[in-house]
Amino acid sequence: MDITVRVEVQYVAPERALVRDVLHMFRTPAWVRFMVRYISPHLKNAAPADKSVIDALADWRIAADGSPDACSSDCVICMSDVSDATAAATAAASPTAHEQEQESAYAVQLPCGHCFHHGCIQSWLKLRSTCPSCRFQFRKAFSGSYAVKTLNSALLLKPEHRWLSKEAILESSVGKETVRAVVNVTLSQIATQTKRSQYPCVLNALMMHSNGDSFTESAPVVDKAVESSSAPAAASSAAASPGHVRTAAYELPSERRSKRVRVH
Incomplete structure (x- = not known):
C-alpha cells in the first residue's frame, strides 16, 4: 500500500544561494529527512479513518423508534439539529428520487455516544x-x-522568471529569500521485520511557473515517464539516477502504538 502526501513548504534560502x-x-538525503519531519505530524493527525469504520456507519444508524433523547443535541459539524434527520428518515416510508439525499441525512450514533448526520460524519471520517x-x-x-519511495519537489518560480531563459x-x-515548493512524497508500506533496512528513494527536482509549466535543468522537455515518478519508472531509473538515495523506514502511529513517529 502506497501513500502520497502533497504539501507546500517554504523556507529562507542560504545567503548567496x-x-x-x-x-x-x-x-539530497538532508531534504528527505526534512520532509519526513515535516509531513509526520500531518500523517499522525490528519489520517483518514479505515474503510471498515465508514462502512459501519450504517450499523450505527439511530432507529426511527429509538429514544427521543438519544440524540437531542446539534450536529457539531453542520450545527443543525440531529433530531431533524431522524424525523426525516422516519417520514421516508419508501425509496424516492431523493433516496441518496435521505440516506446521507439520517443520524448515526458513534460508539463514543456522540451523534451526527450520516453525510456529515462520513465526510469527516474520510479526512480524520x-x-x-x-x-x-x-x-x-x-x-x-x-x-x-519517491519525493518530487517543484520550486515555484516568481512571475518575473516567466520570460527568462x-x-x-x-x-x-x-x-536570504523565502522560496516556496510543492512537494509530493510517496511512502511505500514495508514489512515490520525489515523496517531497519535501507530502501532506495527516487528524488526529482523541477522548476514550475505560475501557469503550471514545469521543467528541469537538463532539458526543456522532460521525460513524462520519469518525472511523474510512477512506480515502474522509479524502479527502472533507480540504479542510474543521480537523484537516487537510500533512506530508512519510519513508523506511522496507530491506536496500538505510540503517537510519536519514530525515524529509525
Whole structure:
C-alpha cells in the first residue's frame, strides 16, 4: 500500500544561494529527512479513518423508534439539529428520487455516544480518524512502517522568471529569500521485520511557473515517464539516477502504538 502526501513548504534560502543550488538541495538525503519531519505530524493527525469504520456507519444508524433523547443535541459539524434527520428518515416510508439525499441525512450514533448526520460524519471520517466532539480514536486507514519511495519537489518560480531563459533562471539569486515548493512524497508500506533496512528513494527536482509549466535543468522537455515518478519508472531509473538515495523506514502511529513517529 502506497501513500502520497502533497504539501507546500517554504523556507529562507542560504545567503548567496541560486535557483540551481535549491534544485540540488532537493536531491539530497538532508531534504528527505526534512520532509519526513515535516509531513509526520500531518500523517499522525490528519489520517483518514479505515474503510471498515465508514462502512459501519450504517450499523450505527439511530432507529426511527429509538429514544427521543438519544440524540437531542446539534450536529457539531453542520450545527443543525440531529433530531431533524431522524424525523426525516422516519417520514421516508419508501425509496424516492431523493433516496441518496435521505440516506446521507439520517443520524448515526458513534460508539463514543456522540451523534451526527450520516453525510456529515462520513465526510469527516474520510479526512480524520477521530470523533469531532471527544477525539475518540477510530482505526486509521493506514498504520505500520513505511519508507519514502519517491519525493518530487517543484520550486515555484516568481512571475518575473516567466520570460527568462532556463539558464538565466538557474543563475537567479534567491539568497536570504523565502522560496516556496510543492512537494509530493510517496511512502511505500514495508514489512515490520525489515523496517531497519535501507530502501532506495527516487528524488526529482523541477522548476514550475505560475501557469503550471514545469521543467528541469537538463532539458526543456522532460521525460513524462520519469518525472511523474510512477512506480515502474522509479524502479527502472533507480540504479542510474543521480537523484537516487537510500533512506530508512519510519513508523506511522496507530491506536496500538505510540503517537510519536519514530525515524529509525
